[in-house]
Amino acid sequence: MWRQSAAVLAAAGLVACTSVPPLPAPLAQSDFSMSGRVLVRQAERADVLRLYWSHRGESDDVRLETPLGQTLAELSMGQGFARARLGDGREFEAADDSALASQVIGTALPLRRFAGWLQAEPGGAASQIERDAAGRVLTMSDAGWRLSYAGHGDVVSLDGPSLIEAKREDVLVRIKIETWVRGGVE
Numbered sequence: 001m002w003r004q005s006a007a008v009l010a011a012a013g014l015v016a017c018t019s020v021p022p023l024p025a026p027l028a029q030s031d032f033s034m035s036g037r038v039l040v041r042q043a044e045r046a047d048v049l050r051l052y053w054s055h056r057g058e059s060d061d062v063r064l065e066t067p068l069g070q071t072l073a074e075l076s077m078g079q080g081f082a083r084a085r086l087g088d089g090r091e092f093e094a095a096d097d098s099a100l101a102s103q104v105i106g107t108a109l110p111l112r113r114f115a116g117w118l119q120a121e122p123g124g125a126a127s128q129i130e131r132d133a134a135g136r137v138l139t140m141s142d143a144g145w146r147l148s149y150a151g152h153g154d155v156v157s158l159d160g161p162s163l164i165e166a167k168r169e170d171v172l173v174r175i176k177i178e179t180w181v182r183g184g185v186e
Contacts, residue, residue, distance in 0.1 A: 031056050034118060034158075036177040038064075043170050051175065055115040062111075075100070077112055110143050117142070118177070120149045120160045136160070144168050155180050 033054045040047045049072065050065040059078040065071050076083045082100035084092045094100035097111035113123055120137040122129050129140040132152075139148050151162035158180035166173045 030119070031183045032115075032119070033179075033181045034177055035179045036175055037067075038176075039172075039174040041172040053114070053118060060112065060115055062114075073104075075111070082111070113143065117147065117166075118160075118164070118175075120164075151177075157182055 035050070035052045038049045038051045040049065048067055050067060050069070052063040052065070054061045059076070062075040063071060064073045070087060072087045074085045077097050077100070080095060082094045082097045084100055084104050086104075092100060092103050094103055101111055116123055122137060122140055123142060126140050126142040130138045132138055136152050137149055139146070141147070145166045145168045148165040149161035149163070152160065154162040155177055158177065162177045164175040164177070
């Protein structure tokens with residue numbers, strides 16, 4: 001189950017490319033809190049999770065829960081540290097997000113990129129970015145993930161997308177953002 005949870009986070013990986021009007025100001029610098037639902041499908045297995053993400057400056061706190069509210073994992077990441085506490089009480093610590101993901105799920109995932117991906121903010125490694133006429137990211141590729149965005153403006157106080165789909169090999173992750181608080185706490 002944790003492997004799928006991490007895939008959810010990885011799927012939060014979102015980015016896109018083309019040349020259109022001037023790019024909007026970078027959103028990844030903005031503090032935010034969000035919550036939503038995540039569907040993670042890998043091969044024959046599918047899991048639905050609740051996702052809570054809080055981004056403040058250089059730190060990110062993430063909580064993954066079952067649909068009934070049982071905590072599966074809590075992650076804290078910042079400059080030079082990454083920690084995870086699983087619902088069963090096991091704890092992990094590493095010098096960075098990718099090392100933590102390797103330790104916990106066996107795959108190095110760029111967890112710290114997710115704050116930008118949730119905001120459809122292409123990072124420096126993003127490619128194949130496609131934008132709409134308003135300059136909003138529709139699709140992109142980053143770290144081996146193909147990301148698609150929809151539902152721009154559907155969530156109050158969120159200028160970005162409310163529906164995010166990420167695909168990589170046999171993993172599909174769909175994120176539905178339900179609440180978004182820019183600069184504040186939910």
